Amino acid sequence: MTISGSFEAIHVDFLVLGAGVAGLRAARQLADRGTVLLVAKDAVAESNTHYAQGGIAVAMDGDADVALHLEDTVAAGDGLVFRPAAEALVNDGPLRVAELIGWGARFDREGGEWMRTREGAHSRARILHAFGDATGAEMGRALREQVRTHHQVRIAERQMAVALRQQDGRVVGADLLDENGQVHNVRAKATLLATGGAGQIYCETTNPTVATGDGIALALHAGAELADMEFYQFHPTALHLAGAPRFLLSEALRGEGAQLVNERGERFMRRYHSLLELAPRDVVARAIVQESLAGDFDHQQKIYLDMRSAPGIVWSERFPTISAELARYGLSLSKDRIPVYPAAHYLMGGVRTDLAGRTTVPGLYAAGEVAATGVHGANRLASNSLLEGLVFGARAAEAMLADSELLPALSKDVIFDSEATRKAAAEEDLRFAAECTPRMQQMLWSAAGLFREEATMRRALAELETMAAELQQRCRACMPWREGLEAMSITVVGRAVLECALARKESRGAHARLDHPKKLPEYENRHTLFSLAQRVHFERW
Ligand code: SIN
Numbered sequence: 001m002t003i004s005g006s007f008e009a010i011h012v013d014f015l016v017l018g019a020g021v022a023g024l025r026a027a028r029q030l031a032d033r034g035t036v037l038l039v040a041k042d043a044v045a046e047s048n049t050h051y052a053q054g055g056i057a058v059a060m061d062g063d064a065d066v067a068l069h070l071e072d073t074v075a076a077g078d079g080l081v082f083r084p085a086a087e088a089l090v091n092d093g094p095l096r097v098a099e100l101i102g103w104g105a106r107f108d109r110e111g112g113e114w115m116r117t118r119e120g121a122h123s124r125a126r127i128l129h130a131f132g133d134a135t136g137a138e139m140g141r142a143l144r145e146q147v148r149t150h151h152q153v154r155i156a157e158r159q160m161a162v163a164l165r166q167q168d169g170r171v172v173g174a175d176l177l178d179e180n181g182q183v184h185n186v187r188a189k190a191t192l193l194a195t196g197g198a199g200q201i202y203c204e205t206t207n208p209t210v211a212t213g214d215g216i217a218l219a220l221h222a223g224a225e226l227a228d229m230e231f232y233q234f235h236p237t238a239l240h241l242a243g244a245p246r247f248l249l250s251e252a253l254r255g256e257g258a259q260l261v262n263e264r265g266e267r268f269m270r271r272y273h274s275l276l277e278l279a280p281r282d283v284v285a286r287a288i289v290q291e292s293l294a295g296d297f298d299h300q301q302k303i304y305l306d307m308r309s310a311p312g313i314v315w316s317e318r319f320p321t322i323s324a325e326l327a328r329y330g331l332s333l334s335k336d337r338i339p340v341y342p343a344a345h346y347l348m349g350g351v352r353t354d355l356a357g358r359t360t361v362p363g364l365y366a367a368g369e370v371a372a373t374g375v376h377g378a379n380r381l382a383s384n385s386l387l388e389g390l391v392f393g394a395r396a397a398e399a400m401l402a403d404s405e406l407l408p409a410l411s412k413d414v415i416f417d418s419e420a421t422r423k424a425a426a427e428e429d430l431r432f433a434a435e436c437t438p439r440m441q442q443m444l445w446s447a448a449g450l451f452r453e454e455a456t457m458r459r460a461l462a463e464l465e466t467m468a469a470e471l472q473q474r475c476r477a478c479m480p481w482r483e484g485l486e487a488m489s490i491t492v493v494g495r496a497v498l499e500c501a502l503a504r505k506e507s508r509g510a511h512a513r514l515d516h517p518k519k520l521p522e523y524e525n526r527h528t529l530f531s532l533a534q535r536v537h538f539e540r541w
Helices: 021-030 063-076 083-102 135-148 214-221 251-255 281-292 320-327 385-405 427-447 454-477 482-503
Strands: 010-017 036-039 153-156 160-167 170-177 183-193 232-239 259-261 303-306 338-347 350-352 364-366 526-531 535-540
Touching: 010 021, 010 170, 010 385, 021 036, 021 135, 021 385, 063 083, 083 135, 083 385, 135 153, 135 385, 160 183, 160 214, 160 482, 183 214, 183 385, 214 350, 214 364, 214 482, 232 251, 232 281, 259 281, 281 303, 281 338, 364 385, 427 454, 427 482, 454 482, 482 526, 482 535
Parallel strands: 010 036, 010 183, 036 153, 183 364
Antiparallel strands: 160 170, 170 183, 232 338, 259 303, 303 338, 526 535
16 A cells, blocks of 8 residues: 555554665565554655665575675775674575565576676675666565555655654654655654665765665664764765766676776776775775876866776676666767766664664664664675665564564554644745755765865864754754755764764774874774764774
């Protein structure tokens, strides 16, 4: 059943916020044991999952392969992976992928065998893909089929969670803002955040516009702890054309032989890492920025992905989605060098959870990109994110089912605040939020992007705090409106990123400080935690 537009206050057993792979996987399992409301901020198919191209990393060749996948994940994470989380990922992975195949996901095959590609920092080819470069879209399709047809699932599209509701310290549901500006109360025994990442805190991102970090802001205000917020992954190769969106050019292109070249046609990765284009993602991203600044030119040197010399690949068949997108700009993988530059792609940090998706607030769970289990450490291994969504979506569902069995039935008499005294946002409020957002995105890109230093981060933090105070005042006085709330989420996530990045006085994984360029042993396995009560502190996991 699909709910479109407005609906009355409802009671469900389980509330799932977010319809990417983690939310869908959890909803599928929860629905066998209770009623589920699955909430999508936009159309149900619009999420980071949908845009994931390259594939899903999974060890399909038994224990030795699983052990190697673990070691690759730990090595890419640069001294910060929480090993039990990575073990959960690689051990549960094959079962979860097999289950998804049983539910109809069509990964690419050749001669009866799964096709597998390699990406950066993988010691072997273990990445399954679907329709060439539409892996996330296919996984989302298969999972949506499962939940759409389930009689216990309702899907609410174009609804944004604006607050989590608590009773005696426990999360008991959320308020949802619909596309007509109406707010609705939902009551649930357990609430899952599967709201994805926050690439929209930056002006350069591969993420869709829905990725404003709302789930992180909601959790923080409900008292939850965040972890590892300084670690934002910048994908090395987003399409870099003036006026075009930063479309992802999958790492699988490099896995299949694409080279990175500068304006002189030099394969410059030779000077940066022995694994060349397949070095860990953070290394390649920084090398591109450094190289772009290092030309003998008085302008920023352009960097290109060059597929033209890779033998034996029909690029338009292997990468149909990318080929179609490039064709819109008159570019072809087989004939042209493609201009690229890094863009924000994936948040390694997020809402702190245990290995079963429990946050530090009872009744509230998190899985997928919004969550921080420590599985990725300081730098996520390529194509581990779709697997993370499947594995930890299932684990969170198990915990929600187990915990809710112990709960007394929810009373029906929760009193929600009345919004009646609030006015609609005025023209000037709307304009203020609309102007703030690009300013914050630009500022965070400069201060908390690929290279960071104290003075710039402190200036950005001060400016962000001023904007946050003004936004909060305007938002508090008005009926909730989407752009205002999204701008607020950006201030909240941006501040957490900056404060954690200031606290980590070293360079590790995706966090590179010009003023602290070395990796320091005293920070190994020490994670930043961030909460409204305590701001930043470190903890060893
Ligand atoms: C890609 O296809 O390069 C993205 C996959 C990922 O983010 O791991």
